[in-house]
Amino acid sequence: MSQPEDSMLGKAAPYADQYDASLLFPIPRSQKRQEIGVPATLPFMGADLWTAYELSWLNARGKPQVALAQITVPCETPNIVESKSFKLYLNSYNNTKFADVAEVQARIRADISAAVWRGSDQSGTVGVKIIAPELFDQQPIHELDGLSLDRLDIECTHYTPAPELLTAAFDEQPVSEVLTSSLLKSNCLVTGQPDWASVQISYSGPQIEQAGLLQYLVSFRNHNEFHEQCVERIYMDLWTRCKPTKLTVYARYTRRGGLDINPWRTSHPQALPANIRTARQ
Numbered sequence: 526m527s528q529p530e531d532s533m534l535g536k537a538a539p540y541a542d543q544y545d546a547s548l549l550f551p552i553p554r555s556q557k558r559q560e561i562g563v564p565a566t567l568p569f570m571g572a573d574l575w576t577a578y579e580l581s582w583l584n585a586r587g588k589p590q591v592a593l594a595q596i597t598v599p600c601e602t603p604n605i606v607e608s609k610s611f612k613l614y615l616n617s618y619n620n621t622k623f624a625d626v627a628e629v630q631a632r633i634r635a636d637i638s639a640a641v642w643r644g645s646d647q648s649g650t651v652g653v654k655i656i657a658p659e660l661f662d663q664q665p666i667h668e669l670d671g672l673s674l675d676r677l678d679i680e681c682t683h684y685t686p687a688p689e690l691l692t693a694a695f696d697e698q699p700v701s702e703v704l705t706s707s708l709l710k711s712n713c714l715v716t717g718q719p720d721w722a723s724v725q726i727s728y729s730g731p732q733i734e735q736a737g738l739l740q741y742l743v744s745f746r747n748h749n750e751f752h753e754q755c756v757e758r759i760y761m762d763l764w765t766r767c768k769p770t771k772l773t774v775y776a777r778y779t780r781r782g783g784l785d786i787n788p789w790r791t792s793h794p795q796a797l798p799a800n801i802r803t804a805r806q
Contacts (some may be wrong), residue, residue, distance in 0.1 A: 533615035537744065541617035544632075548617060549640040549664040550610035550762070553603060559755045561761050569760055569772075571790040573598040573605065573753055574800045579783030580655075582618040582629055589619075592626065593661070593799050597775045600643035600790060605753050612782040630655045667779065667801045669725040673705035674739040683744040686758060690741040693731035693767040701771075702752050706742050707805075709776060720752060722778040723803050724759070730769030752778050756788035 574595040584589050592614075614636070616740060623629050634653040640746070642648045656664065683690065709722040724742060726733075741762070745755060760774045773791040775798055785806050789798055 536774050537644060538624045538754040540619075541613060542620055543617060545617045546614065546632075546636040546639075548610055548614040549636060550605035550607040551577055551615065551640045551643050552607050552751075553644070554605060554753070555603065557750070558757065559756045561754075562765070563757060563761060567601065568764060569757075570598065570794065571600045571788070572797060573600065573686055574787040574789060574797070575611075576780070576781060576787075576802065576806075577611075577615055578780060578785075579616055580618065580629075583620065583622045585622060589624070592629075593656040593664070595654040595656070596633070596637060597797065597800075598637070598641055599649065599651070600753075600788075602649070602651075603645045604641045604643055605751065606637065606640050608784055608786065609782065612784060615783075619712075619778040620648070620659050626655050626657070653794070665707045665801050666695070666804050668803050669686065669705045669775070671705035671722050671725050673706055674704055674706045674735055674742070677736055677739055679739055681740055681743045683740065684747040685744060686748055686762075687741060687744040688762040688766055690737045691743065691762060691766040692726075692737050693769075694734070694736045695731045697732060699730050699770070700732045702732070703727045704733075704735065704738065706739060709742050709745060709755075710741070710750075711745045711755045712747065714749050714751050714754070717749060718781070720778055720781070721805065722752070722755075722757075724756075724774065724776040725804070726759075727773040727775075728763070728767075728769040728772075729771040731767060733767050733769075735764060752776065753787045753788045756790055760790045777806060 539605045577594040580592050580594045630653050638650045704726045707723045709724045711720050756774055756776050771792050777787045
């Protein structure tokens with residue numbers, strides 16, 4: 526089983542000169558899911574929405590091309606791809622010739638799909654969208670919709686996850702709310718480098734006490750875990766402690782190494798959120 530510490534995270538790494546799919550380093554989701562009590566039959570659906578801002582390759586005549594790439598990885602895949610390995614993989618395109626953008630798109634789709642499904646008796650494909658330079662000006666910036674928890678004047682004393690801060694009004698009428706915060710911060714599981722995010726929590730059910738929820742989100746500040754794992758931890762803590770009938774947790778993390786990762790988990794079928802970056806991304 527691949528472990529995070531076996532990846533190139535935090536280590537000197539030469540940049541590959543030519544396309545090399547073997548640079549991708551898959552990490553099983555199972556170990557962290559077991560740690561936070563995720564059962565074998567997932568209590569959520571969703572995806573990890575990646576944006577690659579530093580995609581480049583050579584056309585058939587050797588002229589550099591640039592583009593943005595959006596990659597959608599279903600949460601049902603047994604693996605995530607470690608982000609530095611993803612960066613090294615994309616950099617291996619820089620001096621490689623491809624016939625056209627369709628070949629680049631197909632190659633990324635095939636390679637990422639193989640990595641995230643590796644070791645499973647199931648298979649599937651990831652979504653890949655390539656955005657050409659002439660469309661860059663159409664890429665919007667928009668903050669997450671909802672009522673901001675950050676308006677609350679609270680005292681914060683917990684800086685590692687404290688689910689005991691979560692409470693809900695079980696003896697009152699249920700509500701439906703969309704709440705947001707820009708104060709989510711965690712650290713890389715291996716390097717300890719900071720990961721900054723905005724988070725949106727949509728739910729129906731007993732009303733969640735907002736001050737406690739914001740204190741809980743702040744409590745991730747010194748916690749070391751990958752983006753996908755943090756969002757699933759938040760989802761499971763809310764699901765088990767506040768007992769909503771519906772729940773969606775969506776976090777948009779700031780980019781690092783030319784990549785942002787935006788996990789989205791939901792209890793019920795719905796369309797994926799639009800992959801629109803926030804101002805900090």
